[in-house]
Amino acid sequence: MNLPAELNTLLPDGLFDAVQSASGAAIEQVRPRGGGGASREGAELDLRWPDGRMQTAYMNYDVHRAGAGDDDAFLREAAIIKSLSGQHKAAGVKVAPFIAAIPEKRALLGGFVDGEANFNKLVTPEDRMAVAVDFMDQLAKLHKIDVSASPVEGMGPVSPISTLIDQRIDLLRRRNKGKDWDPLIQLSIDWLADNVPSDLPAPVIVHGDAGPANFLYSNGKVTILLDWELVHYGDPMADLAMLCLRMLFQPFVPLPSAFAAYEAAGGYPVDLDRVRYWRLLFQTGFARASRFNDPDAPPPPNLGMNMVYSTIHRRVLSEALAEAAGMDLEPVALPDSPLGAHHxxxxxxxxxxxxxxxxxxxxxxxxxxxxxxxxxxxxxRDIERFEPGFHEAERVEIGAALGREFTSHAEAWTAYCAAVKAGTLNRKTAIQIANAHATRDAALMADAMGALAKTRFTPLS
Structure with missing residues (x-):
């Protein structure tokens, strides 16, 4: 057992005292644990209050502010967990009972809740469906909270969903500028701006990152919803869209079954067009690739895996954009080549x-x-072998689309980008070329991806 003097060293500087001050309890034990997401750390704490009450708690923290979001996002996360532990506890949404929040350390302390995060450990279809049904019931309960009558204290004003969409699109436009400008992202932004859904419902509480690995389960039931950093007021279909994105890399049940369970639990009628819209909007944000070549950006924790995920997100975005635009994509030519000189x-x-x-x-x-x-x-290795042939095919395709001859791939790609930026190229033609480009990039990465090379969005229906 750790001596009290040693406990302080198991947490970042200042956090031990901050927890005791915010909670009013003495820390009697610290057990470091994995945190939530790539940037968060975590710890189990045994707490004792002055009245003798004991509780095991779990705390996640991001003292270096390395994670997604900002301080306002942390405050919204703390607000929703506090609300679902008190103000809106009757809704039945399962969260860690709120104990304290320490904004300056981005530390959130709640009662410990046990459970399994890995959905793959459920072997039989019946067991998987039972947990999935209960998870969709949790989303339905969350969405049914009437925030117009009882907004969450600390989450800010409840604005129309159309305002949120405008803000998200504006943010994407501001990020897609200068050296970071990307024709695929531009095409997606333009489609999103031109096709904002009509007849949007009143805003609800949206988890923002709902899906497998962001909940725990035990004995066929969800025990807790996790990772509320992206919580906001918005469209309930946004949570169903994020479920699609999480299923790119995490197993779950077929989406039609999940959607049916959501509706049966009293959730909103599932609007597949709105699900597609939010799926495309979220995927557009995930598909930005420029940070890998930005000398001012911090290096990713694992460049090889990050490149794999980035390449998948971009190919999936190009396919989702085509689906949203009602296009049947043409097969992409992937010319074979002999082994490279340095194979x-x-x-x-x-x-x-x-x-x-x-x-x-x-x-x-x-x-x-x-x-x-x-x-x-x-x-x-595969860039050396295949990229020259892929570039030649793309040079010819862009020349045909623009009605010009180009002497090099670089010249053709520059002209294509200029046409997309100016809006002078037919949108469907531009999307086809963007998809061919993303598909070839994925083909170059295919051997490195392994089984992930086949990653696609799960069918909605």
């Missing part, structure tokens, strides 16, 4: 990483980075 060197490097480097690494983080490096080596 043997790449393969030797890959063998060394797999057979010698990784087995001798005791450090888990180092081993993960080595495997990420192997993905990059596979990508570099």
């Amino acid at each position: 043997r060197s790449f393969d030797i490097a890959l063998d060394d990483i797999r057979d010698i480097v990784v087995p001798r690494l005791a450090d888990q983080q180092a081993a993960a980075k080595a495997k990420g490096l192997a993905r990059l080596v596979k990508w570099w």
Whole structure:
């Protein structure tokens, strides 16, 4: 057991005292745990109050402010958990009972709730469906809270959903400028701006990141909804759209079954057109790739895996944009090529990483980075082999679309980007070229992706 003097060293500087001050309880034990998401850390705490009451609590924290969102987002997260533990507890939405929030440390302290996060541990279809039905019931309960009559204290004003959409699109436009400008993102933004849904409902509480791995379950029931950093007032269909995005990399039940369970639990009628709209809006935000080439941006924690996910998001965005625009995409030409001049060197490097480097690494983080490096080596190998042929095919396609001859791929791509920016190229033609570009990028990364190369949105119906 840790001595009291040692407990202080198990949390970042100042957090131990801040927790005791905010909660009014003494910390008797600290057990560091994994946090929520890539940037958060966590700890289980045994607390004792002056009246002798004891409670095991869980705290997640982001003292370096490395995570998504800002301080206002943290305050909204704290507000909703406090509300669902008190003001709106009768709604039956399961959260960790609120104890305290420490905004300056982005630390949130709540009662400990046990459960399993990995949906894949549910083996039978019946067990998977039981948990999924209960999860959709939780979303329905959340959406049924009447915020017009009883807004959440601390979450800010309840604005029309159309205002939220305008703000999101404006943010995407501001980010897609200068050296960060991207034709695929531009095409998606333009479609979103031209096709804002009509007849939007009154705003509800939207979890913002709902789906597998963001809830715990036990004995066939959800025990807690997690990770409320993106909570906001908005369209209930936005939560169903985010479920689609989370299912790109996390298992769940078929969406038609999930949607039927949501409606049966008293949720809003599922509007698939609005689900597609929000799915595209969210995916547009995920698909920005420029940060990998930005010298001012911090390096990602694992470049190989981050490149894999970025490439998938961009190809999926191009396909979702085509679906939203009512297009049937043409097959993309992927010319084959002989082995590259340095193919043997790449393969030797890959063998060394797999057979010698990784087995001798005791450090888990180092081993993960080595495997990420192997993905990059596979990508570099296939760039040498296939990219010249892919560029030639794209040069010809852009020339046909613009009615001009180009002497190089770089010249053709520059002209295509200029036409998209100016709005002079037929939108469907521009989307087809953007999809071909994203599909070829994904083909270059396919061996590095492994099983993820087949990642697609799950059918909505």
